[in-house]
Amino acid sequence: MSDNVTPTTGAPAYALQCQDLKKAFQGVLAVAGATFDVPQGQITALIGPNGAGKTTIVNLLSGMMQSDSGRMQLVGTDVTNWPSHKIARRGLMRSFQLSRELGGLTVLENLLVAPKHQAGESLFNIFFRPLAVRREERENVERALETLKTYGLYDLRDNRARELSGGQKKLLEIARAVMAQPRVLLLDEPMAGVNPALIDRIGGYILDLKASGVTVLMVEHNLNVVEKICDHVIVLAEGRTLATGKLSDLRANQDVVQAYLGEVINASTHG
């Protein structure tokens, strides 16, 4: 499972490590002992058929669900069953399969919520340190506007987020996560329902994030995208890790072909 991973001195080789994760919903095992590692500074794809437990794993990793058993480590720290806000403060951000924008806030405000430990979030600072609050807010607004320019959302900055199209909401979620300066970014189907031109753009943004040192774990069904941008692939089936490695190697793995790749290749051939 440690293919192509070169640990840098002093830093953990893996941004995320999961060991025997289990999660059941009313007796049905959605995640049935998943074990995998996500290499630091790389783009890893989490693939598998529908119902394999991919989104549940993203929810477990981000603290939005509690696991029944197993362990999770985030950059060397055990974060098993930590609440989501604590995990986020440790540097793990996520996007959602169905976009969850903060609809009543503007696009700019969506980004401004993201920075951690803002001075202006304390009642004491609002009334007794107004200059420090204003200074930090100014820096955040400037950074948020720059980020919106990067993601092509600048012209929509004053629109309420609920007014955006599906693709724009996907971009907003990524921009919002980036605004929080994550160490690890979980993307749950960032290309779902997105037009081909935007798929390329989002792929480019993800590569840029990798270049800036962010570790990305993305759930993705589009194998062309996985082939193009992902360094490493984890295949899930029935809640378990079926295989890990490079996609080109996995294509030769009969178990993987049987469980998932054959299905996808057939679908794309007949489609």
Added chain:
Amino acid sequence: MSAFWYYVFTLVFFLFDYFILAMGLNIQYGETGILNFAYIAFVAIGAYVTGAASLPNAAGTGQQYIMGWGLPFPFNLLLGGLVASAVAVLVAFIVLRRLRTDYLAMVLVSLSLVLYDVINNYVPLFNGADGLYNVPQPMAGIFHLTTNSFIPFFAVVTGLIALLMWFFMSRIMKSPLGRTFRAIRDDDGVAGALGKNPFGYKLTSMIIGAFYAGVGGGLIIQFGGSFNPTAWLPGETFVVFAVIIVGGVGNNVGMLVGALVVETLLIHLPAFLPEIPGHPGLIEYIDTMVVGALLMVMLWFRPQGVVPERVRKSAGMLADRARGRGRELTTATEGQGKSGE
């Protein structure tokens, strides 16, 4: 003072008082999304504590109550707000950690009913069903106020307090804290995934809102000199909800408009109208029906209220930045001047 001005200043008092109450519920519901159906209980706590703290020792008054410290205004009012906030902490730990939306609302209604029964029936606390009365008029001795002159005086004092509380509330709502409240209102799961602790922020919102409720309640007992359980029947919470829904959830100006339309014009103004011959109390019932109908019409045709929540435009933020930069430049220049000296 003529009866006309007595009515006018009474209405002015209720306008400002309900403005304060509406701001408190707005921060909880309109900004943070906490469906606090127990809001009136916090108003009552503020009223009782303010009254009991300002009354003298209960012995010989013919009433039973705790405290009886003879605390002067505005310290008793402040205490009323703080105790309401302290109770909000307790309530938040009971209900906000696990419950949301309608389940939260149901538990809060239940808590409100429990508190109502306890205060109504446990006489040593706040004199039971009779409630507190003969509460001293604040500052009447200092300014030699008569019963007549107290009404306009206290209406103005309430107006000043409302103005001050509006200033504080605006600062909070425009701050990153206000933005985080609204993020939690829109989706507390997403806010959590962005590193915000939803419970912590909801707790803060409850504390602030309960303080406003407590102060609003304290002003009611100071204005009328009495307060008993008929003044805070659990249904009264919905009058405050009507104020913020009609005015415009998430907007302080809307709170003032809502307080004017619902509380002043629909609830209190008709109370001064002469009774319909042969139908005592009918006007009061018509009032309630009109408020209910107005609420339905607003929710159907204009759910955003008369004054909708403002979109915080980037130009406004940039202007704030420019102002902030200007002020900082001034401060820096002053600093340089001083160091030069």
